[in-house]
Amino acid sequence: MQIREIPVTNPHGLHARACARIVELASRFRCNVSLIVAGRRASARSIVAVMLLAAAMGSTVRIEADGPDEQAAMTALVQLFDRELTQH
Amino acid sequence: MNVSFALHGIGVSGGIAIGRAQLVSHAMLEVAHYTISGKQVAEEIARFESAVHEVQLELETLHTAMTSGDVPGEFGAFLDVHWMILNDPTLSEAPKKIIAEQRCNAEWALTQQMGLLVEQFDQIEDPYLRERKADVFQVGERVLKRLMGRPGALRAAAAEEQTILVAHDLSPADVIQFKHHHFAAFLTDLGGVTSHTAIVARSLNVPAVVATHNARALIRDGEMLIVDGNHHVVIVNPDRAVLAEYRLKQNEFELARQKLKRLRTKPAQTIDGIHVALNANIELPEDLEQALENGAMGIGLFRSEFLYLNREGLPSEDEQFEAYRRVAEGMEGRPVNIRTFDLGADKHKEGLEGLARVAPNPALGLRAVRFSLAEPRLFLTQLRAILRASHYGKVRILVPMLMSASEIDQTLAMLARAKESLREQGLPFDPHVPVGGMIEIPAAVLAMGAFLRKLDFLSVGTNDLIQYTLAVDRADDTVSHLYDPLHPAVLKLLSLAIGGAHKANVPIAVCGEMAGELAMTRLLLGLGLRDFSMHPAHLLNVKQRVLQSDLRQVMPVIDRMKRADDPVRLIGLLEKLNT
Numbered sequence: 001m002q003i004r005e006i007p008v009t010n011p012h013g014l015h016a017r018a019c020a021r022i023v024e025l026a027s028r029f030r031c032n033v034s035l036i037v038a039g040r041r042a043s044a045r046s047i048v049a050v051m052l053l054a055a056a057m058g059s060t061v062r063i064e065a066d067g068p069d070e071q072a073a074m075t076a077l078v079q080l081f082d083r084e085l086t087q088h
Numbered sequence: 089m090n091v092s093f094a095l096h097g098i099g100v101s102g103g104i105a106i107g108r109a110q111l112v113s114h115a116m117l118e119v120a121h122y123t124i125s126g127k128q129v130a131e132e133i134a135r136f137e138s139a140v141h142e143v144q145l146e147l148e149t150l151h152t153a154m155t156s157g158d159v160p161g162e163f164g165a166f167l168d169v170h171w172m173i174l175n176d177p178t179l180s181e182a183p184k185k186i187i188a189e190q191r192c193n194a195e196w197a198l199t200q201q202m203g204l205l206v207e208q209f210d211q212i213e214d215p216y217l218r219e220r221k222a223d224v225f226q227v228g229e230r231v232l233k234r235l236m237g238r239p240g241a242l243r244a245a246a247a248e249e250q251t252i253l254v255a256h257d258l259s260p261a262d263v264i265q266f267k268h269h270h271f272a273a274f275l276t277d278l279g280g281v282t283s284h285t286a287i288v289a290r291s292l293n294v295p296a297v298v299a300t301h302n303a304r305a306l307i308r309d310g311e312m313l314i315v316d317g318n319h320h321v322v323i324v325n326p327d328r329a330v331l332a333e334y335r336l337k338q339n340e341f342e343l344a345r346q347k348l349k350r351l352r353t354k355p356a357q358t359i360d361g362i363h364v365a366l367n368a369n370i371e372l373p374e375d376l377e378q379a380l381e382n383g384a385m386g387i388g389l390f391r392s393e394f395l396y397l398n399r400e401g402l403p404s405e406d407e408q409f410e411a412y413r414r415v416a417e418g419m420e421g422r423p424v425n426i427r428t429f430d431l432g433a434d435k436h437k438e439g440l441e442g443l444a445r446v447a448p449n450p451a452l453g454l455r456a457v458r459f460s461l462a463e464p465r466l467f468l469t470q471l472r473a474i475l476r477a478s479h480y481g482k483v484r485i486l487v488p489m490l491m492s493a494s495e496i497d498q499t500l501a502m503l504a505r506a507k508e509s510l511r512e513q514g515l516p517f518d519p520h521v522p523v524g525g526m527i528e529i530p531a532a533v534l535a536m537g538a539f540l541r542k543l544d545f546l547s548v549g550t551n552d553l554i555q556y557t558l559a560v561d562r563a564d565d566t567v568s569h570l571y572d573p574l575h576p577a578v579l580k581l582l583s584l585a586i587g588g589a590h591k592a593n594v595p596i597a598v599c600g601e602m603a604g605e606l607a608m609t610r611l612l613l614g615l616g617l618r619d620f621s622m623h624p625a626h627l628l629n630v631k632q633r634v635l636q637s638d639l640r641q642v643m644p645v646i647d648r649m650k651r652a653d654d655p656v657r658l659i660g661l662l663e664k665l666n667t
Contacts, residue, residue: 016220020169047169048178048205048224056214 001066002074006081013056018085023047025080031067033077044077090311090325097275097300098568099320100286101625104338105273105295106331107250109311109324111304112258121196129191133184136194139234140180146230147171173227178205195235202228252313256304258285273297273315275322277304280563289317290623291375297322299565348628352383356631358613359638366631367423367621369599373414378624383631386423388547388621389486389599390415392470393429402466408473416481425524425547425621426474427486428467430456451555456489456526461498471506478518486547490525493538499523500542526599528552533585540592547621548585550600554578573602574662576653579615583650586616597621609633610665614646 008014014022026033026044033044037059042049044063055061061081065073124132147170173179179201186197202225209221250272257278274289279298289296295317307313307324314323314334318341323330356364367388368379379387395403395411403411416424460467477483487499503523510517522544527533530553539546554571555562557578562571572578582598589596597619602608604622609630612620620630642665649661 013214013217015216016169016223020172023172046176046178047172048176051217051220051224052205052208052212054212054214054217056217 001064002070004063004074004078005060006063006078006085007060008055008057008085010085011057013059014050014053014061014085016051019047019050021080021084022050022077025076026073029065029067029069029073029076031065031070031073033073034064034066036062036064092323092325092327092330093306095297095300095303095306095322095324097297097303097320097322098280099295099297099317100279101274101289101294101296102317103273103293103295104317104334104341105250105252105313105315106334106338107252107272107313109254109275109307109309109313110251110271111307111309112253112255120193122193124187124191124193126191129188132187132194135235136183136187136198136231139194139231140174142234143174143227143230144171146234147174169223170227173224174231179224179228179231195232198228198232198235202232252315254304254307254313273313273317275300275303275307275313275315277301278565280565280568287371290625291371291378293378293625299568348632351628351631351635352381354383354631354635356634358634359636360640362613362639363618364613364634365597365619366627366634367425367597367599367619368624368627369621370415370624373411373418375624376415376418379627380418382624382627384624384627386425386482387415387419388425388597388619390424390426391430392427393431396429396431402469405469405473405476408470409476412474412477412483413480416477416483419481421482423482423484425484425486426477427488427526428457428460428470428474430488431459451561457487457495457499458489461495461502464502467502468506468509471503472510475503475506475510475517475521476515478521479516483518484522484524484545486524486526488526488549489528489552490539491529491531492535493542496525496538496542526552527585527596528556530557530581533581533588536585536588540588540594543594545595546585546589546597548582548596548598548600550578550582550598550602553581553600557581572655573605573608574655574658576655576658579611579649579658582612583615590616595619604630606630606633607662607666610637610642611646611649611662613637613639614642614649614665 010018022035022044023046035042035044035050035053037053037055040053042053044050053061063074063077065077151168151171183194183197183201186192186200187194190197205224206221209218209224212218251270252273252275253271254275255277257276258274271294273294274285274296276285276298277300279285285296285298295315297315297317297320300322303322312325312331314326314331316322316334323334326334356366358364365385366383367386368375368382368384369389369391370376370379370387371391371394376387390412392408392412395408412426415426454462460470471485474483474485485503490496490499500523507517507519524545524547525532525539525543526547526549527539528549532539533553550573551562554560554573554575558570558572558575560567560570562568586596596617598612598617599621602612603620604626606629609620610633613634622630645661645665649658649665652658652661
């Protein structure tokens with residue numbers, strides 16, 4: 001299993017469009033991806049669940065990827081977070 | 089036979105409309121609950137699935153239409169989010185389980201599931217993220233409407249039949265979308281004179297009555313309505329005699345409107361020969377046409393913030409430049425005052441970082457020029473866009489909500505930077521573009537010296553000036569009766585501002601609601617105002633009033649009004665002024 005923790009520095013936190021991108025990306029891989037914020041866990045395949053995590057600016061998102069292509073999934077997700085969610 | 093009754097509200101846009109009600113509803117309020125037999129479960133689930141599928145197609149069709157048409161940018165991304173929410177198991181799968189477990193109808197199952205989700209969203213602390221429940225809600229509602237046999241899209245009104253929109257409340261985004269449907273009138277439970285419904289209804293020149301409290305609950309879809317915006321009244325299911333009477337009134341009103349049109353090219357001048365400038369307030373470049381039709385001499389106020397609505401990202405410099413240039417060119421050398429963004433308070437905009445949080449007291453918070461100065465990149469982009477447009481017409485910059493000399497200095501410094509960067513790139517602009525300030529805060533009037541020294545012109549925004557002077561939010565209908573343009577303090581401030589500007593030889597205008605109110609025309613003339621800017625729909629009415637006014641008769645009454653401090657007496661004097 002791959003695990004990474006990423007701080008949310010975007011002032012809007014995980015906003016709707018960001019959630020959409022995460023879910024869209026996570027759905028491309030075969031492994032299970034979970035996001036954990038403040039002890040609450042959501043499947044990265046459900047946009048509503050990810051939105052309900054309510055990861056605001058200043059919180060930390062823990063990404064867990066578990067399955068055959070977990071390495072690739074994690075790399076892609078970390079890139080997405082870097083590109084879309086750590087600034088603006 | 090349906091019972092006839094009347095509803096009262098606030099008429100925020102004049103005129104009479106007769107037509108059928110079209111309710112814009114939150115479908116959840118009307119969902120029926122019934123149980124089904126075990127045998128029907130499979131059928132009910134299939135019905136749910138096909139509703140979801142239909143909405144899927146609906147969203148895909150919308151998406152295609154949006155990406156091909158001239159729709160504000162990034163609307164597509166918004167639809168993508170909706171599409172994903174629709175296909176999320178919490179919305180597309182969970183209700184099926186509820187149908188099977190509780191043996192209930194699909195509508196009820198979906199409503200329960202949505203209630204559950206909304207409840208979870210409500211527990212989110214961050215207000216911005218919490219508001220995302222609106223997306224889930226809207227998607228759920230689309231499915232619900234499909235299930236109930238009422239697709240979400242507004243049906244087009246039959247050509248021969250007028251349609252009147254009845255809603256609980258309309259958001260700015262709703263309202264902009266409704267601009268393209270041809271509603272004969274608007275009716276809402278909430279809202280006030282300055283609500284978005286009111287502003288858009290006036291711009292479309294259709295009657296509107298707001299703050300009816302429960303119109304949405306009392307009126308049924310398709311019922312015949314008479315909306316009388318002049319008299320703040322709505323008549324539901326009128327009988328034949330009433331209908332005939334109103335058709336007559338409607339014709340008379342239309343006739344008077346036609347008569348006014350002849351004043352279009354006539355100069356606005358009082359009986360005793362005083363010239364008055366009558367300019368238009370506009371929100372979109374498309375409003376220009378209406379301004380010209382009504383004989384506007386210039387654009388006294390171009391509210392730029394509407395560039396921000398109905399989109400997710402920020403408008404680029406080029407996009408802004410195009411919008412500003414269109415107006416500057418369209419006015420063919422007549423002045424166009426482009427107001428820098430007045431974002432904040434009621435014009436909450438997602439996608440702007442500084443506004444993401446909900447301020448504890450938005451009217452007193454980070455808005456207008458304060459916001460612009462706090463977001464220098466955004467401000468610079470806008471200033472550059474305005475400057476570039478100044479090459480194509482007589483553009484002037486108007487800065488909202490200035491309060492202190494240092495804000496003026498900072499703004500001018502930003503402008504100098506914008507000019508410098510354009511020079512470096514060799515882009516053309518008018519180097520002498522005048523800069524004006526809005527007078528909206530009592531402090532600005534009471535310490536006007538800096539404004540008069542540093543700025544080229546002033547414009548009084550009476551809506552905010554009154555709100556801040558009296559500490560009354562006019563959109564809050566529990567206190568809106570306290571909102572009083574005739575309050576002695578307001579009159580004193582207006583008189584100080586206009587008098588002070590004249591003495592210093594700085595042009596001053598009024599661009600708030602008051603400038604377009606017929607009852608106030610002579611009062612403002614008497615206070616010395618010679619430059620009015622108002623919604624285009626009011627221009628000809630006010631011109632007619634100016635043509636019928638004689639300052640020699642107005643002034644003695646004004647002198648008495650300036651000394652009066654009894655509200656009843658002030659109302660009496662105003663009536664005297666208008667007879």
